[in-house]
Amino acid sequence: xxxxxxxxxxxxxxxxxxxxxxxxxxxxxxxxxxxxxxxxxxxxxxxxxxxxxxxxxxxxxxxxxxxxxxxxxxxxxxxxxxxxxxxxxxxxxxxxxxxxxxxxxxxxxxxxxxxxxxxxxxxxxxxxxxxxxxxxxxxxxxxxxxxxxxxxxxxxxxxxxxxxxxxxxxxxxxxxxxxxxxxxxxxxxxxxxxxxxxxxxxxxxxxxxxxxxxxxxxxxxxxxxxxxxxxxxxxxxxxxxxxxxxxxxxxxxxxxxxxxxxxxxxxxxxxxxxxxxxxxxxxxxxxxxxxxxxxxxxxxxxxxxxxxxxxxxxxxxxxxxxxxxxxxxxxxxxxxxxxxxxxxxxxxxxxxxxxxxxxxxxxxxxxxxxxxxxxxxxxxxxxxxxxxxxxxxxxxxxxxxxxxxxxxxxxxxxxxxxxxxxxxxxxxxxxxxxxxxxxxxxxxxxxxxxxxxxxxxxxxxxxxxxxxxxxxxxxxxxxxxxxxxxxxxxxxxxxxxxxxxxxxxxxxxxxxxxxxxxxxx
Numbered sequence: 115x116x117x118x119x120x121x122x123x124x125x126x127x128x129x130x131x132x133x134x135x136x137x138x139x140x141x142x143x144x145x146x147x148x149x150x151x152x153x154x155x156x157x158x159x160x161x162x163x164x165x166x167x168x169x170x171x172x173x174x175x176x177x178x179x180x181x182x183x184x185x186x187x188x189x190x191x192x193x194x195x196x197x198x199x200x201x202x203x204x205x206x207x208x209x210x211x212x213x214x215x216x217x218x219x220x221x222x223x224x225x226x227x228x229x230x231x232x233x234x235x236x237x238x239x240x241x242x243x244x245x246x247x248x249x250x251x252x253x254x255x256x257x258x259x260x261x262x263x264x265x266x267x268x269x270x271x272x273x274x275x276x277x278x279x280x281x282x283x284x285x286x287x288x289x290x291x292x293x294x295x296x297x298x299x300x301x302x303x304x305x306x307x308x309x310x311x312x313x314x315x316x317x318x319x320x321x322x323x324x325x326x327x328x329x330x331x332x333x334x335x336x337x338x339x340x341x342x343x344x345x346x347x348x349x350x351x352x353x354x355x356x357x358x359x360x361x362x363x364x365x366x367x368x369x370x371x372x373x374x375x376x377x378x379x380x381x382x383x384x385x386x387x388x389x390x391x392x393x394x395x396x397x398x399x400x401x402x403x404x405x406x407x408x409x410x411x412x413x414x415x416x417x418x419x420x421x422x423x424x425x426x427x428x429x430x431x432x433x434x435x436x437x438x439x440x441x442x443x444x445x446x447x448x449x450x451x452x453x454x455x456x457x458x459x460x461x462x463x464x465x466x467x468x469x470x471x472x473x474x475x476x477x478x479x480x481x482x483x484x485x486x487x488x489x490x491x492x493x494x495x496x497x498x499x500x501x502x503x504x505x506x507x508x509x510x511x512x513x514x515x516x517x518x519x520x521x522x523x524x525x526x527x528x529x530x531x532x533x534x535x536x537x538x539x540x541x542x543x544x545x546x547x548x549x550x551x552x553x554x555x556x557x558x559x560x561x562x563x564x565x566x567x568x569x570x571x572x573x574x575x576x577x578x579x580x581x582x583x584x585x586x587x588x589x590x591x592x593x594x595x596x597x598x599x600x601x602x603x604x605x606x607x608x609x610x611x612x613x614x615x616x617x618x619x620x621x622x623x624x625x626x627x628x629x630x631x632x633x634x635x
Contacts, residue, residue, distance in 0.1 A: 120173030122194030123226045126234070129337055131330065133201070133244065141244055142213055145330055147318075148198040153188020153220050154241025154251070156303070158285025161186075162591050163598065165266055168279045168309060171229050186280045186307045188220065188240040195223045199243035203324060204317030204385025205436055207420055213321060214385050215245025218253060221313065232341070234313055235279065239305045252288045256583045256627070258304035259594065261396040263582065265308070267574040267601040268393055273371040274364070275393040279307040281594075292626070302587065310392060312342050316437045317385035323440035332444060342390050354444050359454050362434055364391025366458060369430045370465045374473065375570055376402035376501045378423045380412040380631070384433045398631035401573050403618040404527050405494035405501045411576070413630045427466075431458045472568045473505055474547070475561040477554045486550065489543055497536055498527040500617040505569035509562040513548040527617065570604040571615050576629065577622035578614060 126148070133149035135141065143149055161183040169175055177185065184190045191197070199216035206214075220243060222235040238261065239253025258281055265278035284303035291298040314334070322330040336349045339357050346356045368391050372379065379386070380398040388394040400411025407424030415421050421429060438451040445451060470487045471479045494501060503525035515521045518541055523529065532540075554561060574597070582593040600611040608614070622628035 119176055119192065121226045122223045123232060124196050124223045125341065126224060127196055127198055130333060138242065138244060140247055143201045143244055145327060146201055147334060148200045149244045150197065151199045151220060151243045152197055153237055155189055156187045156284035156286055159183035159187040159189055160283040160285065162281045162283060163262065163594055164280045165278060168277055171227050172225050172233065182280065183282050186237065187282045187284055187305045188237050197222055199245055200313060200318065201245065201321065202315055202317040202385055203321030204383050206383040214317060216243055217246040217249055218251040231311060233309050233311060236308045236313060237305050238308055239303065252303050253305065254288050254290055255283065255302040255304040255586060258306045259583050259586055260579050261306050263579060263594065263597055263601065264396045264399060264574050266598065267604065270602050271375055271570055271604055273393060274368055274391050277309040279309050281306055312390045314338055314389040315385050316387040316389065316433055318389065320384060320436060320440040323443065328443045335441060335444060338389055351445060354441060355450050358438065358441060358451065361389060361391065361437065362454055362458050365430050365434060366462050366465060367391065368393065369427050370469050372426055373466065374469050374568065375573060378402065378409065378411055379426065380410065380421055382421045382426065382429045382433065384436050387433050401575050402501050403575065404498050407495065411631055416630065427462050431455065434458060473565065475509065475565040476550065477556065486546060493540055493543055497532055497540065500525045500527065502570065502573055503617055506566065506571055509565035509569065512558050518544055525617065567605055571607060572600050572604040574601060575618060577618055580625065580627035583627065
C-alpha cells in the first residue's frame with residue numbers, strides 16, 4: 115500500500131496536551147484535549163462511495179478501492195496518521211451533561227492540502243474510545259448514508275458544513291434499538307470519513323471551564339485562534355473578544371442558511387456546535403416538506419420541540435451564551451460578552467430579512483417588506499405548502515398568471531382542504547407581491563434566475579434518504595450514486611432526475627426514517 119501519501123501535519127496533537135492513560139476504557143479524562151486510540155479492526159471492509167473532488171484534493175487518488183476501504187474503516191494506517199479521540203463536554207437539551215467527547219469518532223490525522231489547507235480526517239463509527247460511555251462506538255449503514263449524503267448536499271447548497279470523504283461497510287453487524295422501544299436488531303455496520311478544518315465544538319471549551327482548568331481553556335482558545343482565526347492577531351483579551359464575535363457572526367450566518375433551505379439540525383446541543391461555524395453531527399436531522407416552524411425530526415424532542423425548525427435561531431443564541439460563560443475567565447468582564455450576545459438577535463433579524471429579500475427576488479429591502487414576509491410564512495403554514503417547491507414556482511410567477519391555484523397546484527399537500535378565506539388571503543398576498551416586484555429594475559427572467567440561485571430545486575428530502583437506505587440494505591447502491599449527482603448541483607433542473615424534486619408522498623408522512631428519527635445510529 116502507498117505509504118507516502120498524503121502529507122500529514124498533526125498540529126492538534128503536537129500543540130495540545132494528551133491524555134496520559136494509553137489504555138482504551140471509559141473514564142473521566144482530565145487536563146487533556148484528546149486521548150490516543152486505535153480504530154477497531156473490521157471484518158470485511160467494502161467501499162460504497164467517495165466524494166471524488168475530496169479524494170483528489172486530499173492526495174488520495176493513488177489508493178486502490180480495496181486500499182481505500184482498508185484505510186478508511188481504520189484497519190490500516192497511512193504513514194503520518196496518529197489516531198485520537200477528542201475530549202469535550204456540553205449541554206444536552208438544556209442540561210449540563212459533563213464530559214462527553216468523541217464516543218464513536220476517531221481522528222486519523224490532519225492533512226495539508228494545497229487547495230483546502232489543513233484538514234482533519236475523522237472516522238465516524240470506527241469503534242469505542244474512552245468517551246464512549248455505555249455505547250459501542252460503532253455506526254450503522256442507515257445513519258452513515260444519511261451523514262454521507264447530507265454533508266455533501268449541504269456543501270453544494272452553499273452551506274458551511276463538515277464534508278464526507280467516503281462511505282464504507284465494515285462487514286460487521288451492529289445491534290441497535292432504533293426507536294428505543296425494546297426491539298433491538300442487527301444492522302449493517304458502516305463508517306463515514308468526515309473532513310473539516312476543525313472539529314472543535316462549543317463543548318470543547320465548556321468542559322475545562324466547568325472544571326476550573328483555565329490553563330487548558332486558554333490553550334484551546336489560543337490554538338483555535340492560531341489555526342482557524344489567524345487574522346485576529348496574537349492572543350489577548352481584545353483578541354478573545356474578536357474571536358467570540360467572529361463565532362457569533364459565523365453561527366448567525368449558518369442558521370440563516372438553514373432557514374433559507376428548510377434544514378432542521380435536530381440536536382443543537384452545545385457539543386454539536388462547531389467553533390468555526392459549520393454544520394456538524396448529522397444525526398436525526400430533517401428537511402421541511404410542508405412549511406411548519408414547530409416541526410422537529412427528532413423523536414426525543416417530539417414533546418418539548420426544543421430544537422424545532424423555528425427555534426433554531428434562539429437555540430443558537432442560547433448556545434453562544436454558554437460559550438460566553440465558558441470563556442469568561444479569559445475576559446474577566448461580562449459587559450463586552452453580553453453586548454456581543456445582545457447583538458446576535460439584531461444581526462440575525464437583519465440577515466433574515468436580507469435572506470427573505472433574496473428568496474422573493476427583491477432587488478432592495480424596503481421597510482414594508484417585513485409584513486409581506488410574515489404574511490407569507492402564515493400562508494405557507496396554514497395552506498400546508500411545500501416550501502421548496504413553492505419558491506421555485508414563485509420564481510416563474512408574475513401578474514400575467516391567470517389561475518393562481520393551477521400555477522401553484524403542485525406545492526400543496528392537501529389543496530382541497532384549504533378554505534375560501536385562505537384562497538382570498540393567498541390571492542391577496544400574490545397581488546401585493548406582484549405590486550412589490552414593480553419596484554425592481556430587472557425583468558422577470560433576471561429575477562427568476564436570481565431566485566433560483568438561492569432557492570434550491572433539490573434537497574435531501576427525508577423520504578429520498580430512506581429510499582436510498584432501503585435499497586442499500588439490499589445491496590443496491592444505485593440511488594446513492596444518483597443522489598450524489600443531483601445533489602452536487604441542487605439549483606439546476608436535472609430533467610432526468612425530476613422525480614427527486616417531488617413533494618413528500620403520502621406513504622412517507624408517518625414512515626420511520628421519513629418523518630421522525632431517533633439518535634440511534
